[in-house]
Amino acid sequence: MKNSIFWGLLSALLLFSCGNNKSHFEQIHEGNGGIPPEDYEISEAKKLVNSLLDEGNYQRALQVVDCLEKDHVLSAVGANYFRGIAYSKEGQLRTSEWYWQKNMVARDLRPEDLYFYYETAASLSNLLVNKNNYEGALRVALPAVTKMEETNNGPDLVHAILHESIGRCQLSLGSDDEAAVSYALAFKKYLEMADADSTAEGLRHAVIDAFNTALSYQHAKHYSEELVWTKRTDSLLVPYRAKRGASDAFAEHVHTRLNLQYAIALQALGLAEEAAAAYKAYEASSYGQSSYGRIDATAYLVKAKRYEEAADNYRELDEVLNEWGIDYSLDNIRGFLARKFQANVGAGRKDSALAVATHAFEVLDSAIERAKLSDAAELAIVYETHQKETEIAHHQANLSRQRLLGTVAVSLLVTSFFIFYILYRRRAQRRLQATFNELQTAYDQLDKTTAAKERIESELRIAREIQKSMVPSVFPDRPGIDLYASMQPAREVGGDLYDYVLLGDSLYFCVGDVSGKGVPASLVMAQTTRLFHSLATQEKQPAQIAQCINAEMTDEKVTHGMFVTMFIGLLNLSTGRLVFCNAGHNPPVLGGDAVGGTLLEIIPNAPVGLWPDLVFEEEEIESIKGRPLFVYTDGLTEAENADLQQFGEERMLETLRRTQFRNSRQVIEVLREEVERHRNGEEPNDDLTMLCLRIDL
DSSP: OHHHHHHHHHHHHHHTTTSSOHHHHHHHHHTTTOOOOTHHHHHHHHHHHHHHTTTHHOOOOHHHHHHHHTTTTTHHHHHHHHHHHHHTTTTTTHHHHHHHHHTTTTOOOGGGGGHHHHHHHHHHHHHHHHOHHHHHHHHHHHHHHHHHHTTTTTTTHHHHHHHHHHHHHHHHHHHHHHHHHHHHHHHHHHHHHTTTTTTTHHHHHHHHHHHHHHHHHHTTTOHHHHHHHHHHHHHHHHHHHHTTTTOOOHHHHHHHHHHHHHHHHHHHTTTTHHHHHHHHHHHHHHHHHSSHHHHHHHHHHHHTTTTHHHHGHHHHHHHHHHTTTTTHHHHIIIIIIHHHHHHHHHHTTTTHHHHHHHHHHHHHHHHHHHHHHHHHHHHHHHHHHHHHHHHHHHHHHEEEHHHHHHHHHHHHTTSSSHHHHHHHHHHHHHHHHHHHHHHHHHHHHHHHHHHHHHHHHHHHHHHHHHHHHHHHSOOOOOOTTEEEEEEESSSSOSSSEEEEETTTTEEEEEEEEEESSHHHHHHHHHHHHHHHHHHHHTTTTTTHHHHHHHHHHOOHHHHTOOOOOEEEEETTTTOOOOEEEEBBBBOOEOOTTTTOOOEEEOOOOOOOSSSOOOOOOOOOEEEOOOOEEEEHHHHHHHHHTTTTTTTHHHHHHHHHSSOOOOOOOHHHHHHHHHHHHTTTTTTHHHHHHHEEEEEOO
């Protein structure tokens, strides 16, 4: 209470003194013998602002930050950090991000700014991760970590938080091995902090980190890793309880939540009995019996297909949200009402499911309107702040200009007009000569640039023709075999590929898509096509072909970090038996069924070229005689029009189903026309490759 009163009085004095010639710290310490404030001003400022933020007095905190910056106690970097914190606590995340991004591009940071730079990096990267902007978060976190490690300074807690954010990004982007390293570095840093802390606080951070890491693996559906981190969290609770200042309530709550984590992971791994035992322990806890606990429990209940219990738990959803003071935002509609609908459908409660769906539609409009208003309000704050800063900068510039003009005017009065005129003439002649020289150089450069441009365009045309020659343009002329394929690069050269090899009654074929575009992707495409043709000629099985291509393509010198999705098939022309391996590619469409064509449900595998020693699984269909098989790249389904609407799988299936099959070429040409109609004049955003095949032997 005394601290709150002290900081309240100090903030009031600061606001009163804001704008005076002396800073508030100077005024305070003049009464104590004029002790120089330089050594403790920043520390005192941080305490003052943090106390206001802890009290929830965000507007007062913003006013204090403005005054501290004006008094030069806080730098612009420090002030922007605290502004971002205040706005984030008010839920105005767009404004927070705007202030924090300013710190990330600040130049010539002073030593006292580094603390705020690192804190900003941790806060901003966490915000961007929560917005699913993983690339943006990495662009913030990685340079900050590098700077901390190069200079060997910075708060240990921030260092650990940054590694944790990097791990979340890498896991979400599919870089599992890199994510494991980052998570391990964060956890190691937390344990080092715990060893150096005689209280329970350091170990508390380690518990929270391990728990959040387990939760990240759960969201990524990596349940084995989730189980490892859940056990790791559990193992920390005993030493935590033994530390001075440990909270039994915190330890008990974490232990309860871990039982639910165990239940979800074990159920996903097929260990239903162990999962049920863990859930029973969770259910028996006081938190598990609370309204909040029952809502959390639905994640396990739905996974265990205990829909009745999940639907019962969701009856308290509105009451819980009201108690939490939470409105139905777009995220909450998706996170709560969609799951409630799923639970009621699974439980066979059609009326309840319909009621949930109706409720979702009722609150959707208001949620959209609130989101628009919130965005508009935040944009207004950002705009007003930007305008305010611009006006201040203009005002300061005008003052400086006026002072400068006064000084120059005095100097000009004592300067001879004739000397000025002569100097001006000489300078003008030099400028004229320099301009002439620059113009001549520009003309010469233009000739060179034009010639170089024409040469590059000519080389790209040649490269395009070479690439087109690498994929077959002539298809089997054999009774009973109808095969046709086409490839349209989005640029002069592209990264899509297709090929086939006919050996007696064995027809090998493939369709692939390199992860990049342009010339680098075309080089990888050429290498992949060559490898497929060579391996097919050796009569290897599809999975073996994928394995061998992967072994070759995981060499960075070959692919420069790119990978290739592929569908590799081997068709026996006598029996119609299809053996295939899908390496991260789009599932093909098999026609001839009751609905006129369906996407194959297949094992996805990983693309080739990602990691060495990948094992690829193979599948087979007994016979596809008389049934057209359509294989394509995502340049078909992701083709966009001016409104950024994609062609999509549904439109593709609808087109295939209504197209009366005459031959493979006709099917591909119909789809190509539909894609062009959908684009409506827009340039292609990706390479488009299609292959259609049917045998009637």
